[in-house]
Amino acid sequence: MVSAEPFFDFTSVWSSMGILLKGFGLAMFCATAAIIIAIILGLIVALMRLSSVKAIKTFAFIYTQLFRGIPLYVLVIWVYFGLAIAVGINMPAIMAGVVTLGLLNSGYLAETFRSGITAIDRGQVEAGMALGLSKREVTRTIVLPQAFRIIIPPLGNQYVDAIKDTAILSIVGVPELMRETQQLADLHYRPFEFYTFAGFLYLLAVLTVSRGIAILEKKLSAHSAQTPVNTAS
Amino acid sequence: MNDNTSTTSTGSTFFLQLKDVSKSFGTHKVLDGITLDVAEGEVVAIIGPSGSGKSTLLRCINFIAAPDTGAVIFEGHTWKTFHSKINFLANKRYQKKLTTLRSDIGMVFQNFNVFPHMTAAQNVMLGLTKVRKMSKAEARKAAESALSQVGLSDKFDQYPEKLSGGQKQRVAIARALALKPKVMLFDEATSSLDPELVSGILEEIRRLAGTGMTMVIVTHEMNFAFQVAHRIVFMDQGKIVEIGTPEQIRNPIEARTKAFLSAILN
Numbered sequence: 395m396v397s398a399e400p401f402f403d404f405t406s407v408w409s410s411m412g413i414l415l416k417g418f419g420l421a422m423f424c425a426t427a428a429i430i431i432a433i434i435l436g437l438i439v440a441l442m443r444l445s446s447v448k449a450i451k452t453f454a455f456i457y458t459q460l461f462r463g464i465p466l467y468v469l470v471i472w473v474y475f476g477l478a479i480a481v482g483i484n485m486p487a488i489m490a491g492v493v494t495l496g497l498l499n500s501g502y503l504a505e506t507f508r509s510g511i512t513a514i515d516r517g518q519v520e521a522g523m524a525l526g527l528s529k530r531e532v533t534r535t536i537v538l539p540q541a542f543r544i545i546i547p548p549l550g551n552q553y554v555d556a557i558k559d560t561a562i563l564s565i566v567g568v569p570e571l572m573r574e575t576q577q578l579a580d581l582h583y584r585p586f587e588f589y590t591f592a593g594f595l596y597l598l599a600v601l602t603v604s605r606g607i608a609i610l611e612k613k614l615s616a617h618s619a620q621t622p623v624n625t626a627s
Numbered sequence: 628m629n630d631n632t633s634t635t636s637t638g639s640t641f642f643l644q645l646k647d648v649s650k651s652f653g654t655h656k657v658l659d660g661i662t663l664d665v666a667e668g669e670v671v672a673i674i675g676p677s678g679s680g681k682s683t684l685l686r687c688i689n690f691i692a693a694p695d696t697g698a699v700i701f702e703g704h705t706w707k708t709f710h711s712k713i714n715f716l717a718n719k720r721y722q723k724k725l726t727t728l729r730s731d732i733g734m735v736f737q738n739f740n741v742f743p744h745m746t747a748a749q750n751v752m753l754g755l756t757k758v759r760k761m762s763k764a765e766a767r768k769a770a771e772s773a774l775s776q777v778g779l780s781d782k783f784d785q786y787p788e789k790l791s792g793g794q795k796q797r798v799a800i801a802r803a804l805a806l807k808p809k810v811m812l813f814d815e816a817t818s819s820l821d822p823e824l825v826s827g828i829l830e831e832i833r834r835l836a837g838t839g840m841t842m843v844i845v846t847h848e849m850n851f852a853f854q855v856a857h858r859i860v861f862m863d864q865g866k867i868v869e870i871g872t873p874e875q876i877r878n879p880i881e882a883r884t885k886a887f888l889s890a891i892l893n
Contacts, residue, residue: 520691521740525754526730539744
């Protein structure tokens with residue numbers, strides 16, 4: 395180590411800001427696209443798990459176990475390289491990354507949604523059925539709106555996890571924040587500064603999302619809390 | 628009187644009938660061969676100890692709980708539980724048909740079961756728009772009139788959270804009545820209420836009885852049952868032990884009825 399060099403030197407970080415922010419933007423894009431896919435798939439799988447048809451239920455069970463059980467590291471390599479070799483599906487790295495994160499998170503969200511749905515009091519379903527609503531209408535107008543309020547906090551957590559997980563996508567060459575950080579750190583011989591700054595950006599994103607979720611939660615629960623039987627007049 | 632098919636005090640119009648309805652949860656037989664006639668305009672109160680199957684019986688009338696065996700006959704239509712292991716389309720068609728039966732039968736629950744994410748008016752409007760296919764504006768008008776009838780004309784846009792138990796139950800009653808059902812089922816409608824709110828809800832039910840509504844009421848309010856019902860059904864362990872007019876049940880034939888009433892009334 396050259397003694398004249400300062401211990402901390404962020405000048406190379408500042409001068410690489412454009413690339414870093416672009417990588418950060420891509421990371422946020424991947425996480426957001428993945429969570430949207432995961433919400434859609436997760437909802438479908440959750441409803442399948444609650445189906446009365448055994449085959450559908452079993453499929454959904456295996457689905458959740460599979461995608462919750464495989465490490466992201468393995469899954470992304472499988473989707474990017476494995477699918478190309480096995481069935482000739484060649485995806486751009488970014489797409490493979492989004493698909494992988496989407497699948498993984500859909501496994502978790504399916505479980506979250508299922509617990510949210512089953513948390514709704516059976517009496518709510520009975521009341522809807524008694525009115526003459528179809529099963530589908532009961533689910534759509536009574537169960538899901540209430541379940542949605544319950545699952546907002548865990549959904550937010552899942553989004554936060556997805557943002558941090560995008561770092562793993564660097565292994566298949568997605569030029570997101572971690573990939574760019576690795577390369578710039580090597581280039582400038584300033585790993586500590588670059589990784590610290592990357593950490594700061596992830597933290598910033600996570601704190602912002604958490605805050606947003608908290609606000610959303612407060613707004614939605616203003617008039618919808620499932621209060622226990624309340625007879626005070 | 629130990630005869631399940633007794634004639635009724637308001638005439639013999641054939642209207643609603645349960646025929647040999649049985650249901651088990653696992654190995655526990657909750658309903659064991661229930662047969663019961665209800666005439667049009669008749670008020671039938673079902674009494675009996677906890678766990679005797681009263682609530683399940685009520686749920687079998689509109690198939691919210693599907694009977695294992697037996698049938699419900701309503702306005703000349705016979706309804707039986709149908710489930711095919713292979714023909715999912717047939718199951719779907721059957722479920723859809725059931726919704727027409729349910730929309731003619733209003734139900735009020737012990738725990739109110741108002742929808743917490745909807746205002747009082749929206750609670751009432753849901754069935755009107757989805758089941759009766761009314762426009763939003765029509766449904767709103769009908770909902771306001773139904774809520775006004777149960778004394779909630781100042782609560783249209785309140786969420787249930789802001790309502791008392793009695794008010795929630797009124798919303799639930801308005802929600803059921805707005806669909807203009809031909810039968811009303813009350814499942815211990817006052818059991819979750821604070822004592823001072825019970826009489827208000829009972830008054831609503833009594834008022835409804837006065838309009839000639841056909842009703843089946845499960846209740847623990849014995850005095851109310853004896854006042855408002857044309858006939859009283861005493862159930863125990865999934866079976867109808869005794870049916871009769873309030874006068875007849877006041878002097879029961881069956882020892883079990885006698886024991887239950889003396890325990891309750893003293």
